[in-house]
Amino acid sequence: MTTTLHHWIGGSSTPGDGQQTGPVFDPATGRESGRVAFASVGDVDRAVAVAKGAFAEWRETSLAERTRVLFRFREQLDSARDELAAVVSAEHGKTVDDALGEVQRGLEVVEFACGISQFLKGEHSSQVSRGVDIASIREPVGVVAGITPFNFPVMVPLWMAPIAIACGNAVVMKPSEKDPTASNRLAELWQSAGLPDGVCNVVHGDRVAVERLIEHPDVAALSFVGSTPVARAIHEGAARHGKRIQALGGAKNHMLVLPDADMDLAADAAVSAGYGSAGERCMAISVVVAVGNSAERLVPRIVERIDSLRVGPATDSNSEMGPLITREHREKVAGYIASGIDEGASILRDGSALVIPGHEDGFFVGPTLFDDVKPAMRIYREEIFGPVLSIVRTERFDEAAELVNANEFANGTAIFTNDGGAARRFQREVEVGMVGINVAIPVPMAHYSFGGWKNSLFGGNSIYGPEGVHFYTKPKVVTTRWGDPARRGVDLGFPRSD
Ligand code: NAD
Numbered sequence: 287m288t289t290t291l292h293h294w295i296g297g298s299s300t301p302g303d304g305q306q307t308g309p310v311f312d313p314a315t316g317r318e319s320g321r322v323a324f325a326s327v328g329d330v331d332r333a334v335a336v337a338k339g340a341f342a343e344w345r346e347t348s349l350a351e352r353t354r355v356l357f358r359f360r361e362q363l364d365s366a367r368d369e370l371a372a373v374v375s376a377e378h379g380k381t382v383d384d385a386l387g388e389v390q391r392g393l394e395v396v397e398f399a400c401g402i403s404q405f406l407k408g409e410h411s412s413q414v415s416r417g418v419d420i421a422s423i424r425e426p427v428g429v430v431a432g433i434t435p436f437n438f439p440v441m442v443p444l445w446m447a448p449i450a451i452a453c454g455n456a457v458v459m460k461p462s463e464k465d466p467t468a469s470n471r472l473a474e475l476w477q478s479a480g481l482p483d484g485v486c487n488v489v490h491g492d493r494v495a496v497e498r499l500i501e502h503p504d505v506a507a508l509s510f511v512g513s514t515p516v517a518r519a520i521h522e523g524a525a526r527h528g529k530r531i532q533a534l535g536g537a538k539n540h541m542l543v544l545p546d547a548d549m550d551l552a553a554d555a556a557v558s559a560g561y562g563s564a565g566e567r568c569m570a571i572s573v574v575v576a577v578g579n580s581a582e583r584l585v586p587r588i589v590e591r592i593d594s595l596r597v598g599p600a601t602d603s604n605s606e607m608g609p610l611i612t613r614e615h616r617e618k619v620a621g622y623i624a625s626g627i628d629e630g631a632s633i634l635r636d637g638s639a640l641v642i643p644g645h646e647d648g649f650f651v652g653p654t655l656f657d658d659v660k661p662a663m664r665i666y667r668e669e670i671f672g673p674v675l676s677i678v679r680t681e682r683f684d685e686a687a688e689l690v691n692a693n694e695f696a697n698g699t700a701i702f703t704n705d706g707g708a709a710r711r712f713q714r715e716v717e718v719g720m721v722g723i724n725v726a727i728p729v730p731m732a733h734y735s736f737g738g739w740k741n742s743l744f745g746g747n748s749i750y751g752p753e754g755v756h757f758y759t760k761p762k763v764v765t766t767r768w769g770d771p772a773r774r775g776v777d778l779g780f781p782r783s784d
Contacts, residue, residue: 297483302329313379314599316647324491340484341456359479377465392444402452415783424759426454428506436462521744532747537697544703553587559726560675619672697738
């Protein structure tokens with residue numbers, strides 16, 4: 287019997303009144319494994335109303351008590367690692383080990399949020415004018431919405447909710463409808479940690495729910511992570527409604543390999559970052575720029591590594607790479623591979639026809655490698671979000687760096703070299719938000735912040751870390767004067783310090 291996942295509002299599972307549901311698949315078999323409720327406008331309104339009510343209480347809770355809840359949530363999450371990884375793996379298709387990695391990175395954001403009292407310390411200046419003191423404090427913004435993508439069903443919600451909640455806000459999360467179950471499980475863990483009901487809510491669904499969250503007058507801020515077209519539209523919608531918005535979009539991450547690099551290290555990194563999670567990571571490497579004569583030594587090493595990759599269902603503990611998220615996405619990625627061949631790129635490995643015995647209907651695409659890719663080709667210009675790696679060859683470092691800077695996306699990039707001067711120059715000149723030097727996936731630790739530039743981030747607000755605290759709080763500055771009889775009397779002049 288098919289089960290339907292419901293919304294989580296006010297501390298309990300609720301079917302809502304939306305009539306629509308959507309399918310959730312096991313990507314490895316291609317079979318529908320369950321259904322998920324799609325929220326109506328009324329369901330979203332109920333969740334926001336509950337969050338608004340809970341916010342009034344939660345913002346009054348002491349910082350000490352909020353911190354205790356965060357520590358308890360950290361313990362709950364730590365104990366639930368395996369269970370959450372299994373849920374992610376079943377609905378997303380990534381290997382269990384990969385899913386455990388995302389749980390770990392999400393947990394680190396919770397650990398950062400456990401130290402929230404350090405970040406909410408205001409500033410105070412005494413005697414800024416005679417008898418006058420000034421203090422700045424940061425207050426929660428209110429009800430915050432979090433709209434998240436399919437590719438990290440645990441980590442990305444944890445980029446948002448722990449910091450928003452620690453700062454004293456209430457949240458309404460809207461996870462991807464493709465792998466929604468982990469979000470309800472996280473909400474249950476918050477409840478077990480003692481978070482008051484209504485502070486963390488989850489509504490499921492599609493653009494109906496998202497559009498209502500954007501226009502709802504009681505939603506103060508929106509955090510979005512997903513594809514660039516949706517990020518751009520959500521940013522524009524939020525701005526129209528006068529809301530705080532952080533909208534992280536897609537990517538096309540380049541990895542430069544200079545001739546002096548350790549080629550084995552570079553090949554390991556290119557294959558790990560290109561095909562990990564079947565390329566469905568916003569920090570995946572999708573373009574390797576081989577500078578000078580590096581391609582001659584690099585490409586055979588990449589091919590050799592691809593040929594020993596084990597593709598299969600996550601239920602097989604030998605699998606290193608799983609399927610894609612949906613049948614439609616599988617077809618889209620296969621279409622990109624066909625277009626690369628049509629446009630004249632050299633295909634060195636083609637995974638578009640891969641069939642896994644016993645999983646013939648699974649959404650698998652094998653690791654695919656193109657060489658001699660040119661910037662005009664579709665496989666170069668567009669985000670594929672699959673296990674397709676493109677090699678572009680350039681003569682010089684300058685040309686390689688210019689390619690990166692000319693790209694519309696600017697999420698992450700990396701350089702592999704043993705030349706410190708070249709690495710430093712790249713670090714300074716590259717117009718990308720996150721840069722790795724001999725590190726292919728430079729996802730910042732939780733006490734830094736994550737964010738790209740250009741079409742990889744709209745609204746200018748990076749996510750989690752100190753910038754997350756900034757986003758989920760608004761500043762208030764208080765100027766104080768006590769008992770100064772000499773100051774009596776009307777004075778229409780603009781106040782000046784003395
Ligand atoms: P998506 O944009 O299709 O969906 C993201 C969220 O938006 C989901 O909750 C979805 O239900 C909702 N949504 C989809 N279409 C919508 C619409 N028209 N109006 C309103 N809401 C809509 O993204 P996805 O396919 O789930 O995730 C993959 C994308 O996310 C890739 O482009 C990837 O690069 C990007 N991503 C970026 C980051 C980052 O940090 N920059 C991190 C992870 C994923």
